[in-house]
Structure formats: C-alpha cells, structure tokens
Amino acid sequence: MTQNPPxxxxxxxxxxxxxxxxxxxxxxxxxxxxxxQxxADQxxxxxxxxQxxADQxxxxxxxxQxxxxxxxxxxxxxxxxxxxxxAxxxxxxxxxxxxAxxxxxxxQYGQYGAPQYGGPAGGQWGxxxxxxxxxxxxxxxxxxxxxxxxxxIGAFLAVAVIxxxxxxxxxxxxxxxxxxxxxxxxxxxxxxxQLLAGLASIVTYLLSAVLIQGxxxxxxxRFEGFGSFTNFTHAGPLFVAAAALGVVSLVLxxxxxxxxxxxSILNLVWAILSVFTLYVAADRGLQVVDAVxxxxxxxxxxxGSVIVLWLATIGLVIAGVIVVCFTGLIIVVPLLVLAWAFxxxxxxxxxxxxx
Numbered sequence: 001m002t003q004n005p006p007x008x009x010x011x012x013x014x015x016x017x018x019x020x021x022x023x024x025x026x027x028x029x030x031x032x033x034x035x036x037q038x039x040a041d042q043x044x045x046x047x048x049x050x051q052x053x054a055d056q057x058x059x060x061x062x063x064x065q066x067x068x069x070x071x072x073x074x075x076x077x078x079x080x081x082x083x084x085x086x087a088x089x090x091x092x093x094x095x096x097x098x099x100a101x102x103x104x105x106x107x108q109y110g111q112y113g114a115p116q117y118g119g120p121a122g123g124q125w126g127x128x129x130x131x132x133x134x135x136x137x138x139x140x141x142x143x144x145x146x147x148x149x150x151x152x153i154g155a156f157l158a159v160a161v162i163x164x165x166x167x168x169x170x171x172x173x174x175x176x177x178x179x180x181x182x183x184x185x186x187x188x189x190x191x192x193x194q195l196l197a198g199l200a201s202i203v204t205y206l207l208s209a210v211l212i213q214g215x216x217x218x219x220x221x222r223f224e225g226f227g228s229f230t231n232f233t234h235a236g237p238l239f240v241a242a243a244a245l246g247v248v249s250l251v252l253x254x255x256x257x258x259x260x261x262x263x264s265i266l267n268l269v270w271a272i273l274s275v276f277t278l279y280v281a282a283d284r285g286l287q288v289v290d291a292v293x294x295x296x297x298x299x300x301x302x303x304g305s306v307i308v309l310w311l312a313t314i315g316l317v318i319a320g321v322i323v324v325c326f327t328g329l330i331i332v333v334p335l336l337v338l339a340w341a342f343x344x345x346x347x348x349x350x351x352x353x354x355x
Contacts, residue, residue, distance in 0.1 A: 132302070132346040134309045138316075141339030144218055144355035145331065148225070152334040155214060155229050159207045160329075170200040198250025205242040205249070209278055211334070213238065215341035216282045221353030234285030241281040241288045245274060272310055273299050279344040294348075302347050309343055 145152050210229050217228040224231075232238060248270060256263035276295035280286055286294060299306050313336050320332030338355075345352045 132305055132343065134305065134312050137309055137339040137342045137346075138312065138335070140342040140352070140355055141335040141337075144338045144342075145335050147355055148218075148223065151225050152214075153330050155211060155226065156330060156334050159210055160333075163204050163207050166203050167200045170196045170203075195250070195254065198246070198253045201249040201253070202243055202246025205246040205278075206239060209238050209242040209282070211337050212278045212341070213282050215337045216279060218338060218355075219341045219345050219352050220283070232282075234282060237281040237285050237287055237291065238278065241277055241291050244288045244292075245277060248274075272306065275299065275306070275310070275340065276344045279341055283344070298344070298347050305347070306343070309339070313339075 213232055214223065214229040216233075217223045217231070222228070249267075252263050252267050252270065255266070273296050274292060276298050277288075277291045280291040280294045281288070284291075284294075316332045316336060317329070320326070320328035320330075322328070342352055
C-alpha cells in the first residue's frame, strides 16, 4: 500500500471544503432580524403588508395607510405623491427645464417682466403744452376773444366807462399855465394832481381785476359768460393785490414831481416785473407779497419772452388807438388780457384750456 507524502500546504491532513476553494469557511447566513431562518429554497417575501423589511419604504398605494401631506418631506426634497399613486405635482413656479412660468394673477401685470405702459396718471401739468411764444399767446387771445366776443366786448365797455368817468373826475394831474398872451402854454405837474391821479389809478387796478378774473376762468376752462367776471375765486387776495399795485403807482406818480424821467423808467420796470401779480392772486390766491414775488420770478426766468410780449402789447394798443379813434381797443384790450393769462399759465408750467 502506497502512502502519499504529506502536502506542504496542508501539513495536518485536513480535508478542504470542496465548495470553498482555498479552505476558507463559508460565510454566515444572512440575518433577517426575526430570529428565524427562512427556508433555503424560499426567498424572503418583501411584499407582505404586515411585516415590511426595515429598509423598505411603505407602499403609498395602500388604501389603509394614506400619506400625510402635512408631514416633513421625504429625503431628496420632494413632497409625497397624492393619494392613489401617480407622479407628485411639480413645485410652484415651474422647476422643469424649459417650462414657462405661470401667468400672473388678474390685475397684477408687470410681475413677470411685462412692459409698463405710461407713467403717473394724467402726467405732469404742462407736459403736453407747446413751448411759449408771443405768436401762440396772441393767437390764443384772439381765438378766446372770438369764442365769446359779445361777452368780452360788453365787459370791457362797462369797465372802460367807469374808469374814464373816474379818471376825468380825479385826475386834474396837470396845471396849464397860459402865461402872457401869445406865449407858449406850459404844462406843470402838481402834487395834488398826482395824488388824485394815484387814487384814480387804484380804482383802475380794481376794475382791471374784473377782466383778469374772467381771463383766469377762461384759461382754466371755467368761463361761463358774464358771471365769470364777478365770480371771484380769491376775491380778498385779488383786490388787495390790485389796491397794492395802485398804491405803488401813486407813489411813483408823486416821485414824478421831483424827477419825471427817472420816475418813467421806474414805472416801466415795475410794470414789467409785476405784470403777472393779479393773475397769480386770482388763480392761486397768494397774498400780495407772495404774488409779487411769483410775478418777479416768472418774469426774470423768462425775461426775453416777456419783453417781446410787452413790446407786442404796446404795438397792439397803439394800433387800437389809431383804428377808428380808440374803438379798436374794444378788441385789443380783451385780446391782450387773455394773451397775458395764457403767458402766465404756460410760463408757470400749467395747462391751458382750449380757447
């Protein structure tokens, strides 16, 4: 009997496991946590509703265990699916590549970048007004006069008659010295005459405020015939300002006794700078000092345009005096009152009603 020599790899003579090459022991059987081994020929059942494995999530399709949507989200940040199975809804606002955002709620346009149409309602006062020009002022005055010619002529005649009567009674402003026979008559200004002339000037300013009030109503779109001349929006500030301008004219008239030339220059400068005072008082109700300041500001800010309109005013008055012996003033004076009202509104950045 022949005996095999001992194997150097297995000196003890142990027989290796035929199923595990290399002589390593087999791995231990898997543990299912229940303390019992399943049959070798039967795989574990994961579909049992009573004993789901520990690492298997519950079935959301089970009618006995509806998911709670108020519970924290599942790992991964996705909410649980709705009852009955199916894919979960997409997150608000899209979330899928290429998906368009939902339309904005009604009445909230512009939320998703829609273009914004226009600016503040109505826009800024005067933003749609054409630039001021002397031609546009005269044209507006003429068209506004034509639209209510009879009313303006009647109002002007009433004011003019009262003014002329008062001027004739209160204005013996000169003393004519005939001297000797054959000598040249000499005109002499007297203090009493200038005082009476100043009083007549105050009355004239008060009467002119009536026409200016009508013109302000016209440019504001509230002209309603003869009643517009006596419907004073700010009667107190208007007549106080008119009386104040008359007092200044009275003072300047008294200074003419000392220096007629210098007084004439001062009269001209004051007349130009204060030209918008009554319009401001009638339209905005500013007190006399503030109305004068506003007039000064408008004139100095637009000095060139105001001077040109002033020269046009002088030219039209001369034309009105020449045409049929003063009768042209029936048209010229209302036209100019309306033209200066247009100038005031336009230069102050306010809209003007249609003539």
